[in-house]
Amino acid sequence: MTTAAPERLTRIREIIAENIDVDPERLSDTALFIDELGADSLKLIDVLSALEMEYSIVIDMNELPNMVNVEATYRVAAAAAGW
Amino acid sequence: MSNATAVPRAALPPDTPVITGWSAVSPYGVGRAAFAAGVRAGAKTAVKADAGLGTLPSPEVCTVPGFDIQELLGKRGTAKMDRLTALALVASDGLLRDADGAPAVATDDRTGVVLGITMGSLENVTDFLRQSYTNERPFYVDAGRIPFGSLNHAAGACAIRHGLKGPNTTVAGGRASGLLALNYARRLLAQGRATKYVAGSAEEFSAAHAWYEATAAPPGDPAPLLGEGCGLFLVEPAGRAERPPLAAVLAIETRVDIDDDPFAAVGACARRALERAGVGADEVWAAVPCAAPSAAGRAEHEALAALVPAAALGRVPSMELLGDTSAASASFQIAAVLSVAAAEPDSRGRTALVTAVDRDGAVAAAVLRLLGEDA
Numbered sequence: 001m002t003t004a005a006p007e008r009l010t011r012i013r014e015i016i017a018e019n020i021d022v023d024p025e026r027l028s029d030t031a032l033f034i035d036e037l038g039a040d041s042l043k044l045i046d047v048l049s050a051l052e053m054e055y056s057i058v059i060d061m062n063e064l065p066n067m068v069n070v071e072a073t074y075r076v077a078a079a080a081a082g083w
Numbered sequence: 084m085s086n087a088t089a090v091p092r093a094a095l096p097p098d099t100p101v102i103t104g105w106s107a108v109s110p111y112g113v114g115r116a117a118f119a120a121g122v123r124a125g126a127k128t129a130v131k132a133d134a135g136l137g138t139l140p141s142p143e144v145c146t147v148p149g150f151d152i153q154e155l156l157g158k159r160g161t162a163k164m165d166r167l168t169a170l171a172l173v174a175s176d177g178l179l180r181d182a183d184g185a186p187a188v189a190t191d192d193r194t195g196v197v198l199g200i201t202m203g204s205l206e207n208v209t210d211f212l213r214q215s216y217t218n219e220r221p222f223y224v225d226a227g228r229i230p231f232g233s234l235n236h237a238a239g240a241c242a243i244r245h246g247l248k249g250p251n252t253t254v255a256g257g258r259a260s261g262l263l264a265l266n267y268a269r270r271l272l273a274q275g276r277a278t279k280y281v282a283g284s285a286e287e288f289s290a291a292h293a294w295y296e297a298t299a300a301p302p303g304d305p306a307p308l309l310g311e312g313c314g315l316f317l318v319e320p321a322g323r324a325e326r327p328p329l330a331a332v333l334a335i336e337t338r339v340d341i342d343d344d345p346f347a348a349v350g351a352c353a354r355r356a357l358e359r360a361g362v363g364a365d366e367v368w369a370a371v372p373c374a375a376p377s378a379a380g381r382a383e384h385e386a387l388a389a390l391v392p393a394a395a396l397g398r399v400p401s402m403e404l405l406g407d408t409s410a411a412s413a414s415f416q417i418a419a420v421l422s423v424a425a426a427e428p429d430s431r432g433r434t435a436l437v438t439a440v441d442r443d444g445a446v447a448a449a450v451l452r453l454l455g456e457d458a
Contacts (some may be wrong), residue, residue, distance in 0.1 A: 021159055042230075042387055049226035081258055 012074050019046040029071045030073070047073065057081045061076060091280045097322025100269045100332040101454070104188065104317035106177030107418045108170050110310050110405050113155070115118035115176055118415075119422035125400035129308055134400035135146045136292050141153045145310035145406030165222025166203035166287040166311075167374040171237040172244055174410040175312035178281060179245050186245075188317060188326060197267045197275035199236040199260025199284030203273050206289030208231050237285060245263055249277040258373050259337065259439040261314065261413025262447035266335040278323070283315035286411040289304035296407070299317075299442070307376045314414025330435070331452040333360035340444040345382035349440055353390055353448040357436065362452035368433030368453070369398035369423065371416040376407050383439060383440045391436060399423050413439045417451070424453040432454065 009029075017024040019040040033039040033047075047059055048059050050075070057080040067073040077083075095101065106114065110128035111121030121128070128145040136144075152169040153161050161169070181187040202208075207228055214224045230236060235253040242251050250271055256263040261284035268280035286292075288311035297306035321328060336356035340348035349372075355363055370391045372383045388396055393417050402408070408415055416437045424430035435451045 018162060022161065043227075046225075046227035049222075049224065053218065053223040053225075055225075058220075 007082070009074055012051065012077060013056070013070055015050045016047050016070060016073060019043055019050050020049075027070060030069050032069055033067070051077050056079050095328075095331055096319040097320060100272050100318050100319045100320040101324050101328035101341075102316045102330045102332065102417075102421070102451075103319055103324050103326040103328050105315065105418050105421060106174050107172045107312065107415065108147055108150070108177070109312040109314070109408075109411075109418075110147060112148055113150065113173060115418075119425065121193045121404075122400055122419045122422045123148070123426055125403055125404065126457040128310065129420045131408060134427050138172075138294050139227070139293050139304060140292055140306035141293065141308060143308055143406070144238060144288055144293070145308060147312055149185055154380060159446050163225065163231060164455040165207040165228075165236070166289060167200065167207075168240050168287055170232060170311065170313040171241050171285045171315075174283065174285070174315045175241040175245060175281060178317060185304060190245060190247055191249075191278055191300045193249040193276075193278045194247045195251065195268065195280045195282075196238050196242045196247055197242065197252040197254060197264045197271075197280060197282045198265040199256055199262075199413070200234065200237065200287060201255065201257045201286060203236070204231060204287055204289070204296060205291040205295060206287065209233075212406065226373075231379070231407040237393040241281065245281075247281065249280075254284075256445055256447075257410055257441035257443065257446040258420050259441055259445040260377055260410045261415075261417070262335055262437065262439055262449050263337065263416075263445075264414075265316070265318065265332060265449060266337065266447075269332055269335060272320055275285055275295065278319075280318040282313055282318050282353040283313060283414045284410045284412075285313035285414075286424045287311050296409075308406045310408035310411070312405070312408055312411045312415065314411060314418045316414070316417065328454045330417075330454055332426075332456070333362065333452055335449045337445070337447045339447050340440070342380075343444075345379040345446070346386045347381045348444075348446045349386035349448070349453040352446045353387065353436060354440055356448040356450045360434070360452075362434045362450055363389045365392060366434055367395045367436045368430060369420050370395045370436040370438070371402070372396075372400045372438050373412045373416060374402040375412070375440060375442075378397055379440045379442055379444060383438055387436070387438060395436070413437060413447070417449070421452070 107118035268282035
């Protein structure tokens with residue numbers, strides 16, 4: 001993984017926090033959305049679509065199971081955006 | 084609260100549906116006390132529209148004062164919640180919980196919910212469609228808003244919030260929907276499909292709704308003054324009611340004005356409802372029309388004036404004070420008559436007639452027997 005650009009990572013964390021309904025402060029890079037933060041697959045679709053809109057990218061739906069935490073979600077977005 | 088002069092419950096057949104509680108989130112404020120005080124005072128509610136609502140066809144609105152969704156319902160799950168759902172949830176809290184948020188009404192697996200609406204949250208739906216048309220790609224839309232865009236979301240959210248597992252229904256009937264919902268509850272209670280019901284109706288104010296109504300108004304007419312809110316009732320069979328009944332639902336009649344003659348349709352509908360209730364038109368103590376700002380609304384008023392004693396039509400302040408609350412109106416009409424009756428002991432045992440008429444021809448009338456005490 002390339003080093004995450006801090007401002008992008010911060011923004012992605014905000015987007016995730018808003019869409020899975022947790023405080024951004026509670027959202028560490030490695031906390032698991034579903035197992036630790038109570039999110040469900042519907043909310044992950046919200047995250048995916050919000051990232052697509054934010055960065056004008058298209059994320060394959062098959063990536064959904066890979067979006068387990070902030071770090072992994074950043075990687076998925078980065079791959080789709082070619083960062 | 085005194086039950087001393089209330090009509091004895093034993094006088095009612097045990098399967099008669101009775102209203103044993105109500106709540107309102109209205110332009111008078113959040114809660115039943117604010118509504119009752121506002122109605123009894125005949126207070127106006129129109130205010131200058133908040134600048135945050137954007138450009139509107141009418142400078143004034145009758146919105147629920149201080150209705151901040153996250154403040155009232157907390158932050159969790161509310162970030163993308165539509166106003167209609169929030170209005171219904173806050174009203175359901177007022178009906179089913181006490182001031183500390185603890186359950187105040189016994190519910191079970193067969194407690195039903197039926198909510199009357201017009202078109203759900205127009206703001207949510209139009210925002211979503213606009214995103215699809217104007218964003219870079221048609222699928223760049225806020226997916227988190229999709230659940231809130233379904234017509235039955237508010238009724239479902241109320242049931243989930245309070246764990247109500249009985250029949251859950253949404254009735255999209257515009258101004259008649261409050262009475263259609265009450266009728267639906269009456270039928271399912273009679274069939275033994277539910278033990279008690281949370282029944283009522285809701286409408287949200289939004290820029291989308293305001294522009295829709297302004298566009299739908301006849302050419303040359305000013306944009307209507309719009310209101311919003313939600314009124315909910317607890318409805319139970321008299322024989323099993325756990326709380327003293329405030330009113331018995333004697334009859335509800337609906338029909339469609341196919342001749343484009345709302346005067347005749349409302350008159351016929353109201354007469355039929357009174358007939359089924361076994362009540363003479365001259366016995367009506369209070370008659371409450373929906374007062375829609377339209378030719379149909381004016382015809383409704385004339386039809387009632389031709390039917391009931393003049394004093395009956397003046398008993399409850401006009402619903403115009405709340406603005407055109409559309410789907411919420413019939414529930415507010417019932418809540419208003421309960422509010423006025425509660426302050427007038429002479430009302431006990433008397434009859435109230437509540438009517439509704441919508442521009443698509445829907446007509447409804449309900450006959451209530453006013454029974455008891457109130458807060």
